[in-house]
Amino acid sequence: MSVPGQSGDQRGKQGAGQTLGAPVIAIDGPSGSGKGTIAECLARRLGWHVLDSGALYRCLGLAAHRRALDLDDGAAMGRLAAELAIRFDGDRVLLNDEDVSDAIRTAEAGPRASRVAVHAPVRGALLSWQRAAARRPGLIADGRDMGSTVFPDATLKIYLDASPEERARRRYKQLKEKGMDANLPALTRELRERDALDRNREQSPLTIADGAVVIDTTALSIDDVVAAVLAEARSVPALAAAVPPKTGLVAALH
Ligand SMILES: Nc1ncnc2c1ncn2[C@@H]1O[C@H](COP(=O)(O)OP(=O)(O)O)[C@@H](O)[C@H]1O
Numbered sequence: 001m002s003v004p005g006q007s008g009d010q011r012g013k014q015g016a017g018q019t020l021g022a023p024v025i026a027i028d029g030p031s032g033s034g035k036g037t038i039a040e041c042l043a044r045r046l047g048w049h050v051l052d053s054g055a056l057y058r059c060l061g062l063a064a065h066r067r068a069l070d071l072d073d074g075a076a077m078g079r080l081a082a083e084l085a086i087r088f089d090g091d092r093v094l095l096n097d098e099d100v101s102d103a104i105r106t107a108e109a110g111p112r113a114s115r116v117a118v119h120a121p122v123r124g125a126l127l128s129w130q131r132a133a134a135r136r137p138g139l140i141a142d143g144r145d146m147g148s149t150v151f152p153d154a155t156l157k158i159y160l161d162a163s164p165e166e167r168a169r170r171r172y173k174q175l176k177e178k179g180m181d182a183n184l185p186a187l188t189r190e191l192r193e194r195d196a197l198d199r200n201r202e203q204s205p206l207t208i209a210d211g212a213v214v215i216d217t218t219a220l221s222i223d224d225v226v227a228a229v230l231a232e233a234r235s236v237p238a239l240a241a242a243v244p245p246k247t248g249l250v251a252a253l254h
């Protein structure tokens with residue numbers, strides 16, 4: 001995996017438990033819990049960068065599928081991960097300069113990403129790339145192992161959750177709105193299978209990281225969740241200056 005804008009010298013400084021180059025809010029959770037949406041909203045509010053770590057695994061799954069490689073071959077997937085050039089350009093994802101933003105969001109792309117994500121060589125190849133994303137003024141990092149493995153020293157760790165039924169409904173609606181094929185029973189089954197694979201794998205499984213704040217979003221709106229995360233951020237001294245104060249009537253009354 002090439003790391004645009006990162007020198008070899010910078011790369012060498014990124015060990016486990018490293019000091020962060022910028023404040024990081026880690027957002028982990030299962031598929032459809034709202035990580036990507038909330039990460040984008042927070043990044044806009046704070047003027048920070050976003051790391052969509054799932055897009056890296058989705059790109060790898062897509063590349064392996066297109067080359068008809070065995071997604072369960074860890075060594076081959078690790079080699080492929082090390083050679084792919086992935087770039088984020090605004091909301092577009094470029095894989096070897098091709099815009100794959102839609103191709104990595106199909107219903108089939110998620111399970112493929114989950115399959116290639118189990119391999120240690122893959123996760124190793126992507127680690128320094130992800131850590132390099134912690135740049136000033138700050139980073140919102142979205143994934144499964146942001147708070148546990150990639151940024152164990154994250155300034156704030158959030159774990160978003162929602163019931164499997166609600167998460168499947170959200171994903172169904174999202175795909176339909178994009179004009180993509182979607183089948184609710186199949187999506188529900190696929191989501192449960194992916195949850196199990198992501199939670200039970202040996203390498204960096206989906207888990208609630210030490211110190212993470214858990215937010216069940218099942219009955220919350222997107223605005224409610226953003227407000228809850230901002231409230232948590234305001235309670236962290238290292239983040240208080242970066243987070244805008246509450247505005248409007250409610251703030252004025254408190
Ligand atoms: N709290 C929420 N309430 C209702 N819909 C939500 C909520 N959070 C996210 N969504 C919607 O659910 C879909 C999946 O959200 P997404 O951010 O892609 O989840 P994740 O990144 O965790 O897989 C999106 O269409 C998003 O707009």
Ligand SMILES: Nc1ccn([C@H]2C[C@H](O)[C@@H](COP(=O)(O)OP(=O)(O)O)O2)c(=O)n1
Nearest residue numbers: 031032053054055057113114117143144145
């Ligand atoms: N930090 C991460 C992010 C994603 N993955 C894997 C496991 C996930 O099932 C797939 C796809 O992740 P992504 O966040 O894009 O998926 P959802 O939008 O939550 O459905 O990649 C991972 O292993 N570690």
